Amino acid sequence: MCLAIPGKIESVSGDDPLTRMGKINFGGILKEACLAYVPEARVGDYVIVHVGFALSRLDEDEAQKVFEYLKQIEELGELEERSAGVPPAQSG
Amino acid sequence: MKFLDEYRDGELAQKIAREVHRVTTRPWNIMEVCGGQTHAIVKFGIDELLPKQITLIHGPGCPVCVTPLEIIDKALDIAARPNVIFTSFGDMLRVPGSATDLLSVKAGGGDVRMVYSPLDAVRLAEQNPAKEVVFFGVGFETTAPATAMAVYQAAHKQLKNFSLLTSHVLVPPAMEALLSSPNCKVQGFLAAGHVCTVMGFEEYFPVAAKYHVPIVVTGFEPLDILQGVLMVVQQLESGRAEVENQYARSVRREGNQPAQKLIREVFRVIPRKWRGVGEIPQSGLGLNETYAAFDAEKKFGVTEYHVDEPAECLSGLVLQGQIKPHECPAFGTKCTPEHPLGATMVSSEGACAAYYRYRRQPAPAQK
Numbered sequence: 132m133c134l135a136i137p138g139k140i141e142s143v144s145g146d147d148p149l150t151r152m153g154k155i156n157f158g159g160i161l162k163e164a165c166l167a168y169v170p171e172a173r174v175g176d177y178v179i180v181h182v183g184f185a186l187s188r189l190d191e192d193e194a195q196k197v198f199e200y201l202k203q204i205e206e207l208g209e210l211e212e213r214s215a216g217v218p219p220a221q222s223g
Numbered sequence: 224m225k226f227l228d229e230y231r232d233g234e235l236a237q238k239i240a241r242e243v244h245r246v247t248t249r250p251w252n253i254m255e256v257c258g259g260q261t262h263a264i265v266k267f268g269i270d271e272l273l274p275k276q277i278t279l280i281h282g283p284g285c286p287v288c289v290t291p292l293e294i295i296d297k298a299l300d301i302a303a304r305p306n307v308i309f310t311s312f313g314d315m316l317r318v319p320g321s322a323t324d325l326l327s328v329k330a331g332g333g334d335v336r337m338v339y340s341p342l343d344a345v346r347l348a349e350q351n352p353a354k355e356v357v358f359f360g361v362g363f364e365t366t367a368p369a370t371a372m373a374v375y376q377a378a379h380k381q382l383k384n385f386s387l388l389t390s391h392v393l394v395p396p397a398m399e400a401l402l403s404s405p406n407c408k409v410q411g412f413l414a415a416g417h418v419c420t421v422m423g424f425e426e427y428f429p430v431a432a433k434y435h436v437p438i439v440v441t442g443f444e445p446l447d448i449l450q451g452v453l454m455v456v457q458q459l460e461s462g463r464a465e466v467e468n469q470y471a472r473s474v475r476r477e478g479n480q481p482a483q484k485l486i487r488e489v490f491r492v493i494p495r496k497w498r499g500v501g502e503i504p505q506s507g508l509g510l511n512e513t514y515a516a517f518d519a520e521k522k523f524g525v526t527e528y529h530v531d532e533p534a535e536c537l538s539g540l541v542l543q544g545q546i547k548p549h550e551c552p553a554f555g556t557k558c559t560p561e562h563p564l565g566a567t568m569v570s571s572e573g574a575c576a577a578y579y580r581y582r583r584q585p586a587p588a589q590k
Contacts, residue, residue, distance in 0.1 A: 132570065133362070133415060182362075204238065204239075
């Protein structure tokens with residue numbers, strides 16, 4: 132029910148902040164969404180859309196953090212393996 | 224698709240799962256609040272990647288499932304009337320009321336229409352001035368801004384033939400109701416990312432402190448859920464009970480202010496009955512006095528309706544995390560998605576339907 136999916140704003144129509152609409156591209160499928168709740172969103176931004184309403188503008192920097200975190204735990208894991216004297220995996 | 228596919232990477236998921244294994248030393252019960260998360264967990268088998276000590280309890284976070292029987296009966300009553308166009312999201316159409324469901328009312332000649340957005344219902348009201356158009360406003364805080372906007376625009380356009388049958392519910396009061404129950408097994412929460420996209424997460428700080436539970440605002444993709452679990456486990460293992468935000472690409476601490484403003488304009492907080500759970504104080508939204516003319520219950524005189532829930536459906540226990548869906552005697556026999564006894568089997572986000580679809584016990588091997 133709370134399903135909301137990310138899409139890219141292709142165009143914006145209307146000047147009234149309460150009825151501003153956008154054409155949103157969801158992986159090739161275009162749908163209209165109300166932009167009243169994301170006054171800061173512009174063409175090219177990604178927004179999360181639920182039942183025809185954009186609820187937030189996605190933050191690219193924050194979106195990267197999960198991958199940075201993964202890199203960190205990977206490096207930590209390698210460090211621990213090395214300090215525990217685990218020999219590097221042999222191929223073949 | 225950007226912001227979607229990269230969060231479904233199987234190898235990365237394994238990496239986070241390994242980290243969860245590494246930090247887990249004891250058994251922990253973690254509840255995912257939202258039905259969308261339950262669906263993803265069961266669909267992608269995320270629970271099967273986790274250490275045996277971690278139990279995921281599926282929370283009450285499906286608005287379709289918790290809509291009380293009497294409101295469904297009110298919807299059925301209104302939808303069957305002549306001159307009414309009854310509009311609803313698709314997931315409500317098959318939810319069983321006491322005697323029938325909306326799809327059957329439609330089959331019997333009622334004008335029941337599925338809409339994608341509440342604004343579609345407003346448009347229908349404009350296009351059909353001689354008809355009464357009713358929208359079935361069901362949902363959590365995620366959906367409330369959309370419903371609020373429909374009512375607000377209808378008022379602005381002075382539409383006399385639009386009304387709202389509302390069953391909006393609020394998540395934090397339900398979490399508190401669960402936590403204060405003596406049978407509560409929940410030690411940490413994955414809070415619902417889209418609810419928090421609208422509402423922010425300020426209101427969780429007192430809950431985390433009062434009940435000493437970690438609450439991590441979490442997204443809906445496999446990597447989001449796994450990272451959310453990891454963050455909760457890290458807190459539990461180190462004795463912390465804080466509010467953290469895993470889903471920061473969408474959720475800001477203060478939430479979506481314009482959306483909250485319109486919710487407050489149109490709605491007020493009221494007590495609400497949850498199917499399978501009972502009444503929870505301050506857990507729902509009803510129309511403000513200013514918008515009372517749009518209240519379908521008053522317009523169609525259906526305010527007095529009291530219905531008891533069928534005893535053989537144990538969805539209340541499922542919704543509270545007391546039993547797993549397959550532990551209900553009716554699961555998969557008397558109760559299936561084709562003939563559901565309760566709403567947890569109807570909605571694709573209901574825990575019972577998710578288990579039925581993705582976790583059917585394999586048939587015994589033939590010898």
